[in-house]
Amino acid sequence: MNDDQLLRYSRHILLPQIGIEGQDAIVAARVLVVGAGGLGSPAAMYLAAAGVGTLVLADGDTVDLTNLQRQILHSQESVGRLKVESGRDTLARLNPEVRVVPVASRLEGADLDAEVAAADVVLDCSDNFATRHAINRACVAHRKPLVSGAAVRFDGQVSVFDLRKDESPCYHCLFPEGEDVEEVRCAVMGVFAPITGIVGAIQAAEALKLLAGCGEPMVGRLLLLDALGADWRTIRLGRDPACPVCGSR
Numbered sequence: 001m002n003d004d005q006l007l008r009y010s011r012h013i014l015l016p017q018i019g020i021e022g023q024d025a026i027v028a029a030r031v032l033v034v035g036a037g038g039l040g041s042p043a044a045m046y047l048a049a050a051g052v053g054t055l056v057l058a059d060g061d062t063v064d065l066t067n068l069q070r071q072i073l074h075s076q077e078s079v080g081r082l083k084v085e086s087g088r089d090t091l092a093r094l095n096p097e098v099r100v101v102p103v104a105s106r107l108e109g110a111d112l113d114a115e116v117a118a119a120d121v122v123l124d125c126s127d128n129f130a131t132r133h134a135i136n137r138a139c140v141a142h143r144k145p146l147v148s149g150a151a152v153r154f155d156g157q158v159s160v161f162d163l164r165k166d167e168s169p170c171y172h173c174l175f176p177e178g179e180d181v182e183e184v185r186c187a188v189m190g191v192f193a194p195i196t197g198i199v200g201a202i203q204a205a206e207a208l209k210l211l212a213g214c215g216e217p218m219v220g221r222l223l224l225l226d227a228l229g230a231d232w233r234t235i236r237l238g239r240d241p242a243c244p245v246c247g248s249r
Contacts, residue, residue: 001027005097009051015214022212023051029211030054032115034107034135035125036083037061038196039149039203041073043123046204048091048098052211055091056115058103059083070193108134117142121207124148125200129175136171139163140246145217146171147206149199154192154228156199159237160206160218163246168219169239170246177245195227 001009001024012018012026031052033044036059047055063071063078063086071083078086084102091100107115108131116122116138124135124146132148139146145162148171162168202223209215222235241247 005051008095008097012050017214018212022214025213026208026211027051027053029120030056030118031121031123031207031211032056032058032119033123033125034058034131035127036071036073036087037067037125037127038070038151038191039200040123040125041071041087042197042200043125043149043204043207044073044087044091045094046201047207048095048100050204050208051095052098052208054099054101056101056103056119057084057087057091058105058107058115059087060104060106070191070196072197106131113138113141116144119144121210122146123203123207124171125203129177132171132175133177136161137245140170145210147203147210149203151195151199152189152191154195154226156195156225156227157222158199158202158206158218159222160210162210162217162219165219167239169237170243172245173240173243174222174237176243192227195225198225198227 009023012023013020029052031047033040036057044057061083063074063081063083065079073087073090082104084104088100088102112134122139122144124132126132140163143163147160149158161170206217209217220237222237224233
């Protein structure tokens with residue numbers, strides 16, 4: 001790091017759990033954020049502010065007026081623009097040292113596989129089960145740590161699936177694909193604006209811990225937040241040895 005970086009990131013460097021080595025790892029990292037909406041907005045902003053060297057921001061949508069209640073990467077002037085381009089500009093203003101790679105499409109197939117393979121950490125900030133399961137399969141295949149978040153109504157959840165650890169479950173262990181799981185969307189059910197900020201910020205925190213090698217990432221745990229009752233709960237998760245996605249690894 002140069003002198004400006006040492007000053008910019010000095011509050012991280014002062015933390016003995018991070019220090020210069022941890023911040024160096026953050027600056028050298030490549031992080032994939034899938035989704036530039038309610039969760040991806042705060043997650044990407046904190047990752048950029050913390051100095052992640054390369055941020056790949058993937059989202060095929062454009063900014064809509066209904067997004068502005070919670071998607072803080074975007075402003076009134078962004079309505080109609082691609083979310084990844086609006087997000088890139090916001091992150092550049094926040095920290096011009098960070099290289100933002102906008103991917104203006106729904107990542108899938110070979111493109112998703114290549115981006116996951118190139119990433120050090122993947123953040124799932126998407127809003128549908130099909131994308132979540134596709135990301136999970138790619139992370140299992142490449143043994144990449146996955147930080148998963150979700151928020152709808154007044155409820156939020158976060159977990160980390162670190163596929164480098166043999167004992168870690170994967171997303172499929174928690175939400176098996178093809179089962180009758182209700183998919184609730186913000187567009188239908190509504191969402192309390194701050195819950196997306198809280199969940200996205202926690203996702204960023206877990207990603208930075210993984211990159212810096214500090215603390216205890218939320219592997220094997222599901223954090224649940226009920227914002228209406230201001231209640232936090234943690235559920236222990238076990239790996240499913242019969243899981244068709246991660247069971248044979």
